[in-house]
Amino acid sequence: MGLLGLSLLVLSACVSKETVPSQSSEFVANKEHKIESEELKILMRELNMVVYDRQKSELDRDDIRRRYALNLADVIKELAYKVENIPLNATEKVLDDQEKAVYTRYARELYMDGERIDIVAQKYELEKLDDAIAKTERTCERCHALFRDGK
């Protein structure tokens, strides 16, 4: 699946409103989460558009992709931090201890996904970028499946 396809999946995972399984508590997405989602959307699109930049050598394009990937990592880590620290009074229902533990685990996993993208970009290992982004997508989807508002 091309990078464009992966990016669209990430976008849909972070923006779409999925039905929450009935056995999970309802949880309202924080507004700031959506801000980061928009930033992610723009960064992913710009990553996909690098190939069309004129008058750039392939190493120049790698430099541009690396720059976008570093920004992407920053946004993901910031999103993970905010998600983990959403105050309880911002939610409609309070999570029980077990749900809180699962939720926190996903937030920290998202942070590690951002770290992974950061490391890949720092080392110029851009051939690994697709996989790193795909891993982030899976983390988003799993968390959304359990805690996303189903409106």
Next chain:
Amino acid sequence: MRMSAPVFLPLLLLSLPLLSAQEQNELDALKAQAEALSQRIEAYASTRGNNRETDAMKEEKARGYIMDDAAGNNPPMEQKGILEMSSADTVLSVGGRIDMQSIVSWPEGPYIAGKIPLDASGENGQLLMSARDSRLWVKTRTPTEHGPVRTLIEVDFLGTTASEATANSHGLRLRHAYLQAAGWTIGQTNSAFNSYVTLDTIRYPLNYTLVRQPLIRYSINDRLFGYDLSFEQPESTLLDKNGTIIMPQDDIVPDVVARLRYYPAWGEGSLALLGRYITQDQATLSDGTVVSVSDGVFGWGVNVSGKIKLFELDDIRFDAQYGVGLGRYVAFNAFAAGSIDADGGIDLQATYGGHIGYRHWWTPKWRSTLAISYAATDNDMANIYAADSSRVNSEVYGSQLNLLWIPLPNGLVGLEYSKGVRLVESGDEGEIDMVSLLVRYDF
């Protein structure tokens, strides 16, 4: 009554039923099978005995190989289909572009500043189809203690032109050949003076800053800024009395470019400063005349380019250049850096230009750019023969409008209309209208 054994046994044997013919046949068949099986067993035993010796020899040989391997005496194992790299950690990547363009222009000619046909020489164009802008690149990345060493070689097929009547076997042309390591860029690649932000068009704008040349560049990058200091191949271009741009090839000082790149949230931008030493040493003019003295003059230039993001995904892109002695860095060498008089004295000239384009996204896959471009220079016509003034470009301007479609990731299909005008010092003017159809795929 009791019988004696000598009597009993014969009577017993006689009492046994005799074998029928069928049973005898079956017995004979079984005997034959047993005989054949026995022969096979003997034959197997015979060969096994021979192989037993070969296995022993093989075992001895294997033991010998092991000992030789341990001693490092064996040559490397040869295998087919292995790609050998100088380092086991090197990542090798191969890619390129398939680019097919179909062009119709009125009159026939390129959409390049200094080559737009003048009215007097133009004729109606023909359909031109070309895959020559297809590219192939090979890049490597090798981790080292100083960071990754990256290399790139990229070629296209805009080299020697072959006949279009038969095989269209156009020649390779070098685009890039350089390495990057620890901030250093060494080899042939884009000049640091080129506009960093470019228009999203099929044809280059008429003022385009496009120079690829050998250079040594050092760069420092952080999240918001990038800094480049580049020493690049010098090449002076001078307009002689016959209205011809000559290249004396007497340069001894590299062109120096300092560039600042900026990556804010609202877009990106660059500012490049160029310094050069334009020189000639008893140059030969286009009519064969050799000037008597040498001369050299310092020239300079500045280039600003940028992209400003607007609502949704739209953006505005622009660049602007100005300099004295800019010459070949602007408008594809349509203008000289200066002029050379009959005595060899150099007089640099001001050159300026710019372009601006608006890119609009109709849908996530369809987009358009509307752009205009302009470039001009202040030729010193005092040293030019009036009869040759039609050779001397003074001004160019143009416009472009396109519709581009992304049918699949890394693919592009586009249609573009371009109009260009070229003015020369004699007062003549040439125009070109061009329609380009592009199909491209980057792999």
